[in-house]
Amino acid sequence: MGYGFTVEDVAFLRSAAGIAALAEIDHLALTSASHLADVAAARRTAGERAAMLVETVLLRRKAKSKVEEAANWLFTDDALQQATPWQVAKYRAGRFAGRAVHDVTCSIGTELKYLAQVASLTIGSDLDPVRLAMARHNTGAPVVRADALRPVTRDAAVLADPARRDSSGRRRWRPADFTPPLDELAATYGTRELAVKCAPGIDPQDVPWAGEIELVSLDGQVKEACLWAGSLATQGVSRRATVLRSTVDSWTITDADPSECPVTAPAEWLIDPDGAVVRAGLVRHYAARHSLAQLDPRIAYLTGDTPPPGIRAFRVLEHGRYNEKSLRRLLAGRGIGRVEILVRGLDVDPNALRPRLKLKGTDEATVVLTRVGSAPIALLCKAERVSAG
Incomplete structure (x- = not known):
């Protein structure tokens, strides 16, 4: 739950004495390896205020990825x-x-x-x-x-x-x-x-x-x-x-945008739309914007000859009906030793499947398991970062 700050603590931390004390504590590494020694040093210099000061310094460091210009901010752990x-x-x-x-x-x-x-x-x-x-x-x-x-x-x-x-x-x-x-x-x-x-x-x-x-x-x-x-x-x-x-x-994209898109077999690229698009129910609108098609009207994977810029897309190497034995044989034949497994629309646990594939080799790939209609399909892909242009 973290340190329980009081209004009096906040007043001290905002004061000239508090700012100076925080600067002193900020010189400490406060890593997992040095934490006990650093806390002891903080207690020697700050006495009963040590816990408050250490917590504030740690929260400011933690906040750097979440709060712009967090160096002088005050936080509680829950609030952060x-x-x-x-x-x-x-x-x-x-x-x-x-x-x-x-x-x-x-x-x-x-x-x-x-x-x-x-x-x-x-x-x-x-x-x-x-x-x-x-x-x-x-x-x-x-x-x-x-x-x-x-x-x-x-x-x-x-x-x-x-x-x-x-x-x-x-x-x-x-x-x-x-x-x-x-x-x-x-x-x-x-x-x-x-x-x-x-x-x-x-x-x-x-x-x-x-x-x-x-x-x-x-x-x-x-x-x-x-x-x-x-x-x-x-x-x-x-x-x-x-x-x-x-x-x-x-x-941004909305349901007021065009939504007409075809349903086709896999083309050169497979695209997994951003999660916000999927959760908002705007997959068809996204497909229409980028001249893409759906593999299946009920599945969020899209396909096309040109992926949208600035995304991670999947170049389709092979595709066909999925069963575990044929997928294992395909990966072995291509020397795939490391594989990312993406699943949508099928009851398959990637973590349980991976060891059963008995991967050997030096190459790596992405396997996408999904369905078209009632048929399970597997797509062997290479993930690529598409230039933002």
Whole structure:
């Protein structure tokens, strides 16, 4: 659970003495090998404040991959785990540009920071006084202590990120068990512009009030769904997939885009669409955008002669009906000793299958196991990174 910070701790960490003490502790390696010795050294120099200082330094180091410019931020362990990656927070803030915005579950301020850069007016609120003190330090934005279900602003657009874990850290799956519950949030702000961050597995039937459901991925990993209501929802769009990338251009696709695509046999390339596209139910729209085809109308794999730029695609070497014996023979004949196994639409466990293939050789490949209609098929491929152009 990490160190239990107090408001007094936050005040000290923000002071000149606290900043100097943190700089001193930051000189320690604090690795697994040196941890005990380093903690002992911290206790000699900082006394009873050692645990607080060590925790803050460790959390800042841990936050570098998640929080932009985290060197001077304050965190709790739970708040950092729950924080939105900065790339996602920055992207989402753009949809609030020019509006007055109230982040009603602001926590330590990871969303508030970017909202303050683009909104006409920004305020944050939370029930946790420690997180509020940290948010005030981290962002400089105005924050107040308030219950998300008891509005303290009028007219402002609202952003909410309900807690999806209980006090023991176990994940909650039912929207009614979130804190605050989704339906209560929607009822409280029913006449306001509203955006609610939630888990990517949200069932649209559980949130009929959401005008637009946006699935967001970052560098290939689906991070969240965001529910947009009121005029924040894009007119004519009910589903959106947004794909954020650190190294290539980000992009978005919606159910308002064309969706006509053929169903064909495997072509030169096999494409596995980004998880946000799959979860948003926009595989056909993605195929239409890039002149691709489906292997089967119910399976998310796509195929074509030219893969989209900037993705990892699979050059098809051979394909045919799948059975374990023929696949083993095919891999042996090509000298494949290392294999990536991807499965969709079949009840096959790659980890159980791999040792039964008795791989020998120096080459490597990707095997895609799927189905066309009721027929199981195997595709032997070479994975390649396609240039972004």
